[in-house]
Amino acid sequence: MESKRGWLKQSFGKRLNAIHSWNAWILLLLTATGIVLSIGAIRGDLGSFRVTLKQLHIYLGIASILLLILYAPMIRKHWRQIRTRPNQRANLVFVLALLLGWAGSGVILWQFRHMPPAWNNSALFVHDLLTWVGVPYAVYHAISRSRWLKRQQRLEQAAAAGKPPVTRSAVPAPAAAASVAAAEKAPVAANDATSRTAAQAVIAALKESPITRASFLRLVAGLLLVIAVGPAFYRWIKGALDNGGSATDEYVANDGNRMLPPPEPLPDSAAVVGGGAKGNFRVYTVTEIPAFSSDNWKFAISGLVDNPNAWNWEQFLKLKRTVQVSDFHCVTGWSVYKCTWEGIPLKEMLAAAGVQSSAKFVKFYSGDKVYTDALSLSQANGDDIMVAVMMDGKPIPQQLGGPVRLIVPQMYAYKSVKWLQGIELIDKEHMGYWEVRGYDNDAWVGRSNA
Template identity: 80%
Template sequence: MHSKRGWLKQSLGKRLNAIHSINAWILLLLTITGIVLSIGAIRGDLGGFRVTLKQLHIYLGVVSILLIVLYAPMLRKHWHQIRDKRSRRANLVFVLALLFGWSASGVILWQFRYLPPAWNNTALLIHDLLTWVGVPYALYHAISRSRWLKRQQRLDQAAAAARPPAQQAAATPAASVPAAAQPEPAAATDAAAARSAAQAVIAALKASPITRASFLRLAAGLLLVIAVGPAFYRWVKGAFDTGGNTAAEIAALDGNRMLPPPAPLPDSAAVIGGGAQGNFRIYTVTEIPAFASDTWQFAVSGLVDHPSVWSWEQFLNLKRTVQVSDFHCVTGWSVYKCTWEGIPLKELLAAAGVQPSAKYVKFYSGDKVYTDALSLDQAEMDDVMVAVLLDGKPIPQKLGGPVRLIVPKMYAYKSVKWLQGIELIDKEHIGYWEARGYRNDAWVWVEQEPV
């Protein structure tokens, strides 16, 4: 209570400075943790620490929201205090918009399990967009208002004040001289007067170079644009391009050599879904493996009556079906209406002859690191598929091809990439991300979970 009274007794300026300082440090930490979390290539290296880092990012976000709540009672007085400073008012509006946008989208991403996937997808887009805009702006704001730059500005002002009176008079435009002190306009034929006026303008221009502080602000802004601009352009193109080029670009760099390629069924070739209009983010916990058809194999083993091993050509001869389903990542993004073609998992299990003692289905990735599992009931859902084509084309290497698991009702960490092995087991298996803090039952939306 005493500390609360002490806070309220402080002047508005001191309270604003305290909030501004704390918020700056929080924003810095949020930026660092957010960037680390967004780098898909290091997800595997971070391991379980990634979950801890994500929680830290959330806690920092909550603190940022509390700072907004703390500032709210001071907003009216602060706004009145800067009523004659348009640039500071514009800065305040922009910063508050950033903070409210970050906070609202962050809360949605935090509570993703209780909200529809479309909300999460929109929130992630907004969160990323505000980060691309807000972080460079915050850096520029910090540089332009730094103590060192303010010192340069004071030096510029002191130098201007120390100029000889004659130079100061020359630096004053003729238009600023009071009308009563100006001589009557010279006649058009008065060449001497015209020459004198022209010389005064040139002298004023010579005496008004750009200040060091202004130059440093301009240089800082240009450097930020050069550093961030190209990456921001690529992000905007990837986020808003709905022409279906993203999957094609991924496939163009494919490292797999699987021959012959699978021939799509008519429904798959026609792409009856809209997956080609979406954009996938590339995540992996290992180096992305490459496969060749002459060495690739697929096995079903464990507690089954008929263990089996297929080569690539044998695997392509298995009966396939086509389904359209959404693809949801636990980080908040989705790709809607993907057309998948493959073998329903329940048909593979039925052909293998599941023994009564089997309770779980374990999946092995061809990267020889990643594993996951489903209960037998979950594995026998109608839309769980061992997929070989996406939108009528072979699944690209970076998207988990040549074969991957698809579990549409669960987040994609259950949909094991580079799938090569299925094992029926009698005890629960904790998968790669579940061992690092993720939920074992990864239902996309809590309201959709089976009762």
């Protein structure tokens, strides 16, 4: 209660400055944590710290919303104070729009388990877009409002104001009377002084630069930010909005796998092209992306089964495949809709292996030799769980988990093991790579605690 009274006793200006400072620090920390979380290449290096960092990012976001609530009663008075400053009003509107957009989309991403996937996808796009726009703007704002630049501006204003003021109050009354009398007696001298003042004004105007030093430095800072951020922003916005499948084509063109012969798509697989071809996948990995060759690639099923088996690439391609169309949901909020997958239904592969009665779980091994995950036997017998070989009529490229990956459509994608090469039937529960780092073992879409 005392702290509340102390806050209210402070002057309006002090409270406004305090909120501005707190918001700047929170924005800086949000930017730093958000950038680290968004770098897919270091997800594995972060390990369990990534979960802690994600929680910190959420708490900082909540603090930012609380600051907005604290500022809300002050908006009206602040708006009146800057009524003669259109630039400051425009800045205020822009910053509030950024903060509200960040807050709204952030809340949806925070509560993604209770939101439709389409909402999460849209919220992630908005959150990323505002970050691309807002962070450079905040950097520019910090530079343009820095104390050093303000000092430069004050020096320029002082230099410009250095001309002798022509005001009545600057001259004492007796002196003013004397000067009037002198002017009456010497009209020629008065005309000469007027001419001199007019001439000086012309020269002073010629000396004035069309752009001040402070304005020039702001312009340079803005241009440098555009040059630094512009190309990366263009690539991001192109990838986010481009529905031509160019990103997937790039994955295929730069595929490091050398799997011969390539799989021949079934008619339904080649004819039905879904969301995967639109290039809307984001590439995340906890290890270096491995490359495979058909010369040494193997796939095995073992453990508590009657018929353990191992296949080379040519043998694996002879297994009976089916086609399904399903959505793909990532736990970070994005989704790819209506992907056309072709592969072997997992329940058929398990049935052929002859699962023993003591088996309770199915463990999956990635070819990166690091990543593992597991499903209960009842989960693994779902109709739409597939050991996929093709996506949208093409071999699954290396960066998207090919040549073979697991697809578990009704669970978040950390269960859909990439570069799948081994399946083992076990009798005890296995905690996968992300599960031991804080993610939910039952990763059902809409019900996960990850």
